Amino acid sequence: MLKVPTTCPICGKKTHVAVVKCDSCGTTVNNKFDFSAFDRLDDKQTEFVLSFIECEGSIKEMEKKFGISYPTVKARLSDIKRVLGLDDRGKSYRMQVLDDLGNGDIDVEAALKLIKNKEK
Numbered sequence: 203m204l205k206v207p208t209t210c211p212i213c214g215k216k217t218h219v220a221v222v223k224c225d226s227c228g229t230t231v232n233n234k235f236d237f238s239a240f241d242r243l244d245d246k247q248t249e250f251v252l253s254f255i256e257c258e259g260s261i262k263e264m265e266k267k268f269g270i271s272y273p274t275v276k277a278r279l280s281d282i283k284r285v286l287g288l289d290d291r292g293k294s295y296r297m298q299v300l301d302d303l304g305n306g307d308i309d310v311e312a313a314l315k316l317i318k319n320k321e322k
Contacts, residue, residue: 205245208237239286247282254279272308273315280320295320 210217219235243251250268257263264275280295296317303313 206237206241208242242285243282247278247285250278251282271312271315273312273319276302276308276312276316277319280316 206219207217209215219237221230221232222235223230240248240251253267254264257267261272261275264270265272268275270278280298299308299313299316302308303310308316
């Protein structure tokens with residue numbers, strides 16, 4: 203099944219749904235419908251979010267399930283936060299990484315990988 207594009211393939215601006223039609227009776231509703239924040243995620247990101255929920259937020263379980271490292275899990279989550287518009291909470295990405303480093307949540311090597319991955 204195709205996903206409704208949330209950005210225009212020509213100009214890149216935000217789109218909206220204008221018509222909703224019932225498959226059963228053919229009723230149509232015309233209006234300007236907004237998308238859910240989750241509609242902005244691509245298929246890979248959606249799968250990652252669903253797996254994260256399935257793993258009950260365990261980064262260790264996500265590492266095992268996808269065969270990826272802690273910094274990669276964090277980088278993917280950060281990317282998803284950016285797409286969902288949740289990363290602009292007054293802190294830059296680098297400051298968040300430095301806070302994680304300062305709190306002992308990650309080591310220097312992981313912090314460097316997270317910053318390098320973000321800048322690619």
